[in-house]
Amino acid sequence: MTQLRLFQARPVVALVRGAIGVVTIATFAVSPASGQKDDLAFINGSGSDQSATYDGPTALERGHYAVVIDLDENRLYFKQGDLTLWSAPVGTGTGMRVITNDNDWEFSTPTGQFQVQYKERDPIWIAPDWYYIENDLPVPPANDPSRHREGVLGVAAVYISPSLAIHGTDKPELIGERVSHGCIRLENRYAMRLYHNVQIGTEVIIVGGEQVKKNARVVDLRKGYDPSLASKGGRKKASVDKVYQRWIEMDTDELADVLEEELEEDVDDSRWDEVALILVDRAQNENDEALDVLFERSLDLPTRAIEREWGTLLADVYRRAPEWTLEMLSGRTPRERRRLAGMMVEASVTLYGGDLESRSTPWPTSRLSREAVGRRAGRGWDLLAEAERRHRTRTGTARTRD
Structure with a gap:
């Protein structure tokens, strides 16, 4: 080393x-x-x-x-x-x-x-x-x-x-x-x-x-x-972004429509990330509708760059509310479950800068044991475990157990 x-x-x-x-x-x-x-x-x-x-x-x-x-x-x-x-x-x-x-x-x-x-x-x-x-x-x-x-x-x-x-x-x-x-x-x-x-x-x-x-x-x-x-800058009172404030006050259905519009904008003009992060904040507070929007939009994103970043947002929701996220994951269709579990696993492990065969690798299933979750979340846990196996097979990576 x-x-x-x-x-x-x-x-x-x-x-x-x-x-x-x-x-x-x-x-x-x-x-x-x-x-x-x-x-x-x-x-x-x-x-x-x-x-x-x-x-x-x-x-x-x-x-x-x-x-x-x-x-x-x-x-x-x-x-x-x-x-x-x-x-x-x-x-x-x-x-x-x-x-x-x-x-x-x-x-x-x-x-x-x-x-x-x-x-x-x-x-x-x-x-x-x-x-x-x-x-x-x-x-x-x-x-x-x-x-x-x-x-x-x-x-x-x-x-x-x-x-x-x-x-x-x-x-x-x-x-x-x-x-x-x-x-x-x-x-x-x-x-x-x-x-x-x-x-x-x-x-x-x-x-x-x-x-x-x-x-x-x-x-x-x-x-x-x-x-x-002496300190530079006037510490001016930040101007209020009225558009963003309006988004914050919207219900989740309205915000989903705004997200759709922003994802269709030219990349230099789009504020899709700000809209998505409002939904992430709501999802991390276990708002079912917000996570449903994030899950649904994960299946059809306009560019590879947005798709790769979107996976990091799903990984962050899981980080804050793992058992609830697993419960929500288990309720999707089989095709959606496979896709979403794969995105969360891929983002979680490739956000880690260390050796993927080390004990500290953040495999998503290591956040909580299969025995510690309820029946519905357990089905979601199994989906992540299967996605982890696919990732290890594809990358030739072994998982080191404690």
Whole structure:
């Protein structure tokens, strides 16, 4: 196994839009305020040694799902193999270095190969010491409630290390710029989309950014405060999307009609993903009608890219409400059951960036045992088990049991 330590710059092969390039891991450490979920990627001489590991080909080389972030383009790509499912602009680290009497911080977005560690809706930002220092404010005690800030990280966050996340924003006007302290910012629409697309273990590859590091500022606050460090962006009150608000208020039958219309739109104009995610939220709260719409539309999708992304949404519904999803699956026709079970299995295992023969592979049936579910859900469990067998036969993969 090749191990990439974030304090030892070593090469890692990464795929970006089909091209193989060599990038290096950036050095970064945890925040001085340990354990905080904040917007940073630090260099700190006393930081702990964190590492990212991989074994063999990348997820994309194996035809799996992965998130690719190109720091030179400031753009995120959600891909499966060589197929880009969607992309969006991002905000990334400034690369700036700030020196104080007690700390030496570098606000770069690290490059390399990572995996999703966990994800969170409506995350609370715990403001670290550097936020107060940059804004010439007194630094409160580490556990002071005043550090807790709602909305700063947007509607959702996907963490790829304890202190590094891809998250939404309260400053959409700064997307596309190099303004963060290391984290990757997305517009809230895309932060929510990514949240539902990925699972624990999904591979994230970050490349580029060498020029940012070369041109980065060094600010020495031992010589006095620099007003240019003050937080950028006006934190304007977000404008209300009246169309989206109307969708939220619709009943599920009406929303199904809107979904149909959006799926027929040109890809650059369509907002099908936003409509589908409203249905996903309802389905995860065990709304029968919403999951019926998602199941029904799964059978006839307009493009391969939408089909591949749709599987990740079904996998996410199953993640939140597995037994109920199995009950709903068992009520479909035989043809539909086979198709839907196959989509959920394929998405669940190919969202995982690791070895499919390892004990940690997220085979859907491992979420709950056959004996633990009721009779109706048991029929759905059997459908998933059969779909898993078909997947293992097709890919030549064995399943390792505990």
